[in-house]
Amino acid sequence: xxxxxxxxxxxxxxxxxxxxxxxxxxxxxxxxxxxxxxxxxxxxxxxxxxxxxxxxxxxxxxxxxxxxxxxxxxxxxxxxxxxxxxxxxxxxxxxxxxxxxxxxxxxxxxxxxxxxxxxxxxxxxxxxxxxxxxxxxxxxxxxxxxxxxxxxxxxxxxxxxxxxxxxxxxxxxxxxxxxxxxxxxxxxxxxxxxxxxxxxxxxxxxxxxxxxxxxxxxxxxxxxxxxxxxxxxxxxxxxxxxxxxxxxxxxxxxxxxxxxxxxxxxxxxxxxxxxxxxxxxxxxxxxxxxxxxxxxxxxxxxxxxxxxxxxxxxxxxxxxxxxxxxxxxxxxxxxxxxxxxxxxxxxxxxxxxxxxxxxxxxxxxxxxxxxxxxxxxxxxxxxxxxxxxxxxxxxxxxxxxxxxxxxxxxxxxxxxxxxxxxxxxxxxxxxxxxxxxxxxxxxxxxxxxxxxxxxxxxxxxxxxxxxxxxxxxxxxxxxxxxxxxxxxxxxxxxxxxxxxxxxxxxxxxxxxxxxxxxxxxxxxxxxxxxxxxxxxxxxxxxxxxxxxxxxxxxxxxx
Amino acid sequence: xxxxxxxxxxxxxxxxxxxxxxxxxxxxxxxxxxxxxxxxxxxxxxxxxxxxxxxxxxxxxxxxxxxxxxxxxxxxxxxxxxxxxxxxxxxxxxxxxxxxxxxxxxxxxxxxxxxxxxxxxxxxxxxxxxxxxxxxxxxxxxxxxxxxxxxxxxxxxxxxxxxxxxxxxxxxxxxxxxxxxxxxxxxxxxxxxxxxxxxxxxxxxxxxxxxxxxxxxxxxxxxxxxxxxxxxxxxxxxxxxxxxxxxxxxxxxxxx
Numbered sequence: 185x186x187x188x189x190x191x192x193x194x195x196x197x198x199x200x201x202x203x204x205x206x207x208x209x210x211x212x213x214x215x216x217x218x219x220x221x222x223x224x225x226x227x228x229x230x231x232x233x234x235x236x237x238x239x240x241x242x243x244x245x246x247x248x249x250x251x252x253x254x255x256x257x258x259x260x261x262x263x264x265x266x267x268x269x270x271x272x273x274x275x276x277x278x279x280x281x282x283x284x285x286x287x288x289x290x291x292x293x294x295x296x297x298x299x300x301x302x303x304x305x306x307x308x309x310x311x312x313x314x315x316x317x318x319x320x321x322x323x324x325x326x327x328x329x330x331x332x333x334x335x336x337x338x339x340x341x342x343x344x345x346x347x348x349x350x351x352x353x354x355x356x357x358x359x360x361x362x363x364x365x366x367x368x369x370x371x372x373x374x375x376x377x378x379x380x381x382x383x384x385x386x387x388x389x390x391x392x393x394x395x396x397x398x399x400x401x402x403x404x405x406x407x408x409x410x411x412x413x414x415x416x417x418x419x420x421x422x423x424x425x426x427x428x429x430x431x432x433x434x435x436x437x438x439x440x441x442x443x444x445x446x447x448x449x450x451x452x453x454x455x456x457x458x459x460x461x462x463x464x465x466x467x468x469x470x471x472x473x474x475x476x477x478x479x480x481x482x483x484x485x486x487x488x489x490x491x492x493x494x495x496x497x498x499x500x501x502x503x504x505x506x507x508x509x510x511x512x513x514x515x516x517x518x519x520x521x522x523x524x525x526x527x528x529x530x531x532x533x534x535x536x537x538x539x540x541x542x543x544x545x546x547x548x549x550x551x552x553x554x555x556x557x558x559x560x561x562x563x564x565x566x567x568x569x570x571x572x573x574x575x576x577x578x579x580x581x582x583x584x585x586x587x588x589x590x591x592x593x594x595x596x597x598x599x600x601x602x603x604x605x606x607x608x609x610x611x612x613x614x615x616x617x618x619x620x621x622x623x624x625x626x627x628x629x630x631x632x633x634x635x636x637x638x639x640x641x642x643x644x645x646x647x648x649x650x651x652x653x654x655x656x657x658x659x660x661x662x663x664x665x666x667x668x669x670x671x672x673x674x675x676x677x678x679x680x681x682x683x684x685x686x687x688x689x690x691x692x693x694x695x696x697x698x699x700x701x702x703x704x705x706x707x708x709x710x711x712x713x714x715x716x717x718x719x720x721x722x723x724x725x726x727x728x729x730x731x732x733x734x735x736x737x738x739x740x741x742x
Numbered sequence: 743x744x745x746x747x748x749x750x751x752x753x754x755x756x757x758x759x760x761x762x763x764x765x766x767x768x769x770x771x772x773x774x775x776x777x778x779x780x781x782x783x784x785x786x787x788x789x790x791x792x793x794x795x796x797x798x799x800x801x802x803x804x805x806x807x808x809x810x811x812x813x814x815x816x817x818x819x820x821x822x823x824x825x826x827x828x829x830x831x832x833x834x835x836x837x838x839x840x841x842x843x844x845x846x847x848x849x850x851x852x853x854x855x856x857x858x859x860x861x862x863x864x865x866x867x868x869x870x871x872x873x874x875x876x877x878x879x880x881x882x883x884x885x886x887x888x889x890x891x892x893x894x895x896x897x898x899x900x901x902x903x904x905x906x907x908x909x910x911x912x913x914x915x916x917x918x919x920x921x922x923x924x925x926x927x928x929x930x931x932x933x934x935x936x937x938x939x940x941x942x943x944x945x946x947x948x949x950x951x952x953x954x955x956x957x958x959x960x961x962x963x964x965x966x967x968x969x970x971x972x973x974x975x976x977x978x979x980x981x982x983x984x985x986x987x988x989x990x991x992x993x994x995x996x997x998x
Contacts, residue, residue: 494745542755546833546885550863553876560840562866566850578850583863599966602816602853603809605846673940674807675966740845742813742852742964 208249210289211238221253222289234287258283262291266421268321272304272314273297277418279337281367292340294333294418307348333418334410338365338384351411358410359385366406372399384410427465427520429454436475436512443472443513444504448497450518455493458523464489467522468496472507473515480507487554487584488547489524495548499555543586550583572597572643574738575606598641599667601677601739608679608736622668622678627737632670639666640680660684667741675741682731756884774823780947780962781972790954795933796823797912799905803921803937803950808845810938810945813964815916817971818936819888820858832887834860835880839873839893843920856969860887874900877907877915884911892918901930927951938962944974 207230210222218238230245241248262283266276275296282292297310304310311327318325328339330349335358339349342361349358361384363376376399381387387395387407395403408414429450437443447470458464466489470482482503490496507513554563564580571577577600614624614631624633645661664680775793777786785794794800800818804811819834836848853862867873873893880886881904896919908915921927927935927950934952938945941961948959961974 542885545883549880549883549885553865553879556872556875557865558868558872560868561872563863564865565863568851568854574849574851600852600855601809601846601849602812602969603846604849669943672806673942673945674809739849740807740809742809742966742969 206249207232207245208251209238209241210253211250212253218250219287221287234289258291265291265293265318265321265323268317269293269295269314272310273300275420277333277420280419292337294336296418296420297329308346311347332409332412333416334367334406335412337367338410341365359383359388363387366403366410368403368406372403375399376403425519425521427454427457427463427523429518431516431518433514433516436514437516438509438512440504440507440509443507443509443516444501446516447500447504447518448493450516451496451500452493454518454520455491455496458491458520462526463523464491464526465496465520465523466490467520468500469517469519469521470500471515471517471519472509472513473517474508474510475512475514476510478510482507484555485522486547486551487582488544489526490548490551491526492544492548495551499551502555547584554583571646573646574600574604574643598665599741602742604739605737608738610734610736611678613733613735622735625678625735627676632672632676634668635671636669637666637678639678640664641666665738676737677739677741679736679738681734681736683734684731776821776823779818779821780960783960783973788949788956788958789934789952790956793823794821796821797914798908799901799915799917799930799932800952801917801919801930801932801935803927803935804843804918805921805923805937805939807938807940807945808843808918810940810964811843811918812848813969814936814938814947814971815890815918816853816856816858816969817964818916819860819890819914831859831861833863833885835863835865835877835886835889837865837867837873837877837889837891837893839867839870839891842870842892842894843918852966853969855967858969870894870896874904878903879907881907881913881915882911884913886911886913888914888916890916890918894920895928898929898931901932905931947971 206224207226208224209220209227209232211218212221213219216237220232220234220236220238220241223232223234227241227245227248232241232244232248238250241250262278266278269276273295277294277296279292279294282290295314301307301310304313307329311329314327315325326340326347328336328341328343328347328349330336330339331351335349335351338358338361339347342365343349343357345357351358363381363384363386364373365384366387368376376382376387381390384407387403392404405414409416431446431450433446437446451468454465454468465486467483467485470484471479472482473479482500484496484499484503486495486499550563557563562580563583565583565585567579567581569577569579609627611625611627613622614626615622617623621637622634624631626632641664643663643665645659650659650661660681660683662682666678666680668676668678670676774796775789775791776796777784777793779785779794786792789795802811802815802818838847847866848864850862850864853860865873865876867876870893873891874896877889877891880889904915904917907913917932921937932952934955935950937948937950939948940946944961944963946959947962948957949955950957962971963974964971
């Protein structure tokens with residue numbers, strides 16, 4: 185659910201240092217004369233109207249004080265209010281239409297409060313707090329909250345109760361709002377009033393086709409936006425992006441060499457700015473806009489924060505041949521959307537660098553290599569993930585992260601193979617010893633005689649993933665690992681899993697050996713190499729289910 | 743002006759690295775030859791240069807046992823002429839071309855337990871062309887101490903390019919080169935060529951070729967935890983050419 189809070193502010197008491205008791209107006213000059221575009225409370229009470237000519241106003245109130253409008257003051261107050269309202273939500277959209285067209289000195293803001301009301305003690309408390317804050321700042325304020333931006337706008341102005349509108353529940357309240365709550369233009373409002381349509385329910389009950397024919401598409405659009413049936417695009421205020429350089433060329437750049445020189449100059453400028461602010465960029469976007477409007481975008485991401493212009497030039501130069509200048513590039517935009525703080529780097533002969541070169545040069549090397557890799561190629565720093573399952577015990581970390589000392593928390597675990605075969609390759613057990621351990625197996629069409637075997641090491645599936653399973657010992661994902669030494673001299677990591685079979689197994693005992701649970705589990709033990717690391721064996725049960733053993737090679741030891 | 747300053751800084755830093763022994767100096771690092779390795783084997787008699795070259799191209803032929811080959815490569819990546827206390831966490835780049843070696847992929851948790859503290863970075867690459875390019879670029883940059891490359895067979899031109907790149911950047915490059923039994927071994931400008939094969943409960947480490955190399959073989963064991971390759975039984979290896987054959991090594995170099 186989306187909650188919007190709209191606050192309408194009237195900034196009349198803040199525009200000047202005049203005492204609030206003296207009636208005054210703010211005026212604007214247009215081609216017809218001087219126009220009222222803001223009124224104080226006293227002027228309102230005297231009967232003055234927004235949009236009134238100054239001569240008319242003086243005829244009503246001869247000693248009226250008028251002040252010329254200062255557009256810069258509006259902008260400064262808006263910025264100040266946005267900074268203040270930032271404490272409630274980072275998504276603040278000023279009501280630009282109201283700022284432009286309103287002649288009563290009003291302004292408004294939308295705050296996207298989805299999922300954030302509980303932080304301020306609920307919706308009612310939030311509204312009260314926002315009103316109190318703005319009143320303290322010297323603005324008169326009305327606030328409302330609703331599910332859509334349009335409804336919140338209307339709610340802030342026309343809701344008689346607690347100014348919170350939840351649409352399916354408060355449908356009747358919404359129907360009683362005046363049509364001014366739809367944010368329509370004055371012409372349409374005049375037509376609606378002339379037709380006797382004064383409330384929202386009058387519009388909502390009319391046939392939609394007739395409305396569009398008579399009044400245009402705007403009414404239905406605003407009505408649908410009010411009820412949340414159409415999206416509302418708000419101009420959210422974003423913080424300034426200082427890491428953007430825009431360069432326009434009166435004479436379009438038609439030559440690739442000219443383009444490259446221009447880009448190099450802009451990169452150098454950006455990097456100087458970054459160095460002055462002790463920042464480094466992680467991503468840079470270059471947009472070359474052609475005269476025909478086509479924009480070619482080149483994006484580059486670095487592994488660490490970078491402020492070196494030659495390095496960025498080199499990375500960009502590899503992608504610049506893809507830019508088609510066509511009839512000329514008339515605008516270049518260089519933008520660094522991802523900028524990080526760089527710790528102070530002292531370029532000296534410090535001995536705290538790695539064996540060859542330093543970390544900056546290493547990161548630049550990985551950047552150069554990484555930009556050449558294809559979609560299936562990977563460049564990563566192997567990390568350790570706390571998981572006993574072998575294929576999940578390692579993860580891939582970005583190369584930009586600082587090298588952590590290779591630590592293995594589970595260092596006391598049994599040895600791990602140096603090469604992992606993932607996914608495991610199934611093997612066939614050709615012969616077994618009398619106690620059930622494999623004696624000969626076939627892997628990759630090679631018959632391997634097992635000369636030594638040790639194990640098992642039992643790895644159970646993670647219990648938090650299999651909460652419903654009672655017996656882990658017989659779980660399908662429980663694995664037993666054995667070290668086996670074959671006659672060629674290799675040490676293999678053999679994995680055994682059990683698979684439940686609902687019916688009696690086939691009688692092919694030599695290639696797919698199966699056993700009943702009633703028997704003891706085939707504990708592999710051979711001449712002298714048995715060392716059971718985990719002595720947790722399945723308990724014997726009276727069960728007629730049959731389990732099939734699946735053996736596979738999962739790795740090779742050094 | 744800025745570029746000249748950077749060049750001067752780089753030259754100064756390289757000179758300082760060489761002075762402190764952190765990076766081998768020019769001329770392929772002949773002053774820092776590795777004379778003892780694999781436990782306590784004296785390598786001087788087997789190399790005309792007087793020891794194993796710390797930089798440049800080295801090849802390990804892999805045929806049957808990729809795990810032992812990987813362990814040997816990891817051990818050779820950590821070989822140093824003299825243990826210098828400042829040389830901490832050298833960067834090792836392990837480049838793996840997919841499907842070059844068919845016995846699985848390197849499993850880093852096995853390396854974490856080894857005492858060799860390396861800053862390991864891995865690459866997995868689909869095409870050999872990209873893998874060779876990445877190795878050449880990394881070797882030329884001089885920022886990486888050792889590169890280990892798993893790749894399918896490559897020609898003399900590629901090997902020569904890699905060797906030149908290693909010489910330019912003073913980098914050690916160890917290539918795991920697949921070799922089928924019975925096939926002729928292709929020529930290569932590598933400084934040394936090794937092979938490791940299972941032999942009973944031990945493994946047979948062979949120095950099979952290289953520039954100015956006298957072939958030899960030893961019976962070694964690999965410690966599974968630390969991945970150290972060391973001579974299994976010094977008594978069995980006592981008949982291998984020792985100090986008495988030092989002069990003959992210069993007379994009979996083998997070019998493979």
